[in-house]
Amino acid sequence: MTLERKxxxxxxxxxxxxxxxxxxxxxxxxxxxxxxxxxxSHVEAMNAKGITVNMPTRTIHADVKALxxxxxxxxxxxxxVVFLVVxxxxxxxxxxxxxxxxxxxxxxxxxQNGMTHEEIASIVGRERTIGAVIEIASNMWTPGVTNRQNxxxxxxxxxxxxxxxxxxxxxxxxxxxxxxxTVEVVxxxxxxxxxxxxxxxxxxxxxxxxxxxxxxxxxxxxxxxxMRAAGYEAMQAALADGATIMPIIGMPPVMSxxxxxxxxxxxxxxxxxxxxxxxxxxxxxxxxxxxxAEVQEVNGWVVDILKAHGREAPVNARVVEIAFDIEAGxxxxxxxxxxxxxxxxxxxxxxx
Numbered sequence: 149m150t151l152e153r154k155x156x157x158x159x160x161x162x163x164x165x166x167x168x169x170x171x172x173x174x175x176x177x178x179x180x181x182x183x184x185x186x187x188x189s190h191v192e193a194m195n196a197k198g199i200t201v202n203m204p205t206r207t208i209h210a211d212v213k214a215l216x217x218x219x220x221x222x223x224x225x226x227x228x229v230v231f232l233v234v235x236x237x238x239x240x241x242x243x244x245x246x247x248x249x250x251x252x253x254x255x256x257x258x259x260q261n262g263m264t265h266e267e268i269a270s271i272v273g274r275e276r277t278i279g280a281v282i283e284i285a286s287n288m289w290t291p292g293v294t295n296r297q298n299x300x301x302x303x304x305x306x307x308x309x310x311x312x313x314x315x316x317x318x319x320x321x322x323x324x325x326x327x328x329x330t331v332e333v334v335x336x337x338x339x340x341x342x343x344x345x346x347x348x349x350x351x352x353x354x355x356x357x358x359x360x361x362x363x364x365x366x367x368x369x370x371x372x373x374x375m376r377a378a379g380y381e382a383m384q385a386a387l388a389d390g391a392t393i394m395p396i397i398g399m400p401p402v403m404s405x406x407x408x409x410x411x412x413x414x415x416x417x418x419x420x421x422x423x424x425x426x427x428x429x430x431x432x433x434x435x436x437x438x439x440x441a442e443v444q445e446v447n448g449w450v451v452d453i454l455k456a457h458g459r460e461a462p463v464n465a466r467v468v469e470i471a472f473d474i475e476a477g478x479x480x481x482x483x484x485x486x487x488x489x490x491x492x493x494x495x496x497x498x499x500x
């Protein structure tokens with residue numbers, strides 16, 4: 149069965165705060181969607197009462213069909229498109245699990261933070277992999293209920309095939325995703341994902357370390373410099389890795405190509421358009437739920453890429469060190485942790 153058929157079979161593997169809200173839009177658009185998740189209570193709640201999505205000015209509800217991970221082995225008919233919306237560190241096993249039920253000409257779309265597209269491709273094949281960028285703020289604390297802080301007009305995605313010969317088919321997948329927001333099809337998805345990682349390096353873990361909402365963290369004395377410095381290093385890693393500076397998340401094509409000015413502009417866009425006063429980054433949500441965050445997959449990635457090029461990323465390295473101390477229980481996430489990052493960020497900024 150080809151993707152271009154009238155009603156492709158679609159799965160969302162990972163239906164937490166982000167995945168559930170997008171998948172709900174698909175259901176309400178009349179698409180054939182299966183929710184797959186690893187949280188038993190959430191799966192049970194969705195099957196019993198559907199999924200509720202609270203947005204800033206409205207609430208939507210959809211009756212859905214949800215499966216637990218253990219039920220994937222029971223699936224008989226393959227999926228034409230699988231949106232992978234799990235944590236970056238769960239990418240490999242999730243791709244392995246869904247591979248047997250992916251159509252031969254189907255796609256896995258990595259709707260995730262981090263540079264997960266190559267991991268997906270190594271398992272399902274480059275010809276069946278679509279890289280993607282997502283910019284939505286959401287949170288989930290109750291099974292069957294997700295809180296999405298950006299309605300469709302403020303939700304942004306980019307998509308691109310890893311295999312150039314499949315790029316012409318991406319538009320059909322993008323059209324599905326337009327049920328949930330603005331979607332751009334880009335030829336250089338690798339650079340687009342790098343640009344998103346740049347802003348993630350600046351915002352996710354640094355704000356989680358001080359245990360506060362993103363905007364509050366950016367306003368705290370000294371923290372904006374820390375976050376900017378982490379973003380600057382991430383941009384240097386992106387350029388060293390061959391990425392091209394390009395506008396994402398609705399930024400104008402004429403925005404600055406100067407690496408640091410670009411970081412400042414895109415970070416400001418996230419703070420003003422894609423986050424609310426109470427927005428907690430996904431990393432802080434993870435920690436408050438007792439889970440590990442995407443530390444290695446974002447800030448650790450910056451450190452490793454620059455190291456491979458014979459360079460250092462002292463700010464991101466300090467962020468990773470503190471984050472791992474918090475996850476190991478040696479340190480508590482709290483506002484006072486900001487001081488642990490000031491010296492290295494001041495030195496890094498002083499070199500610019």
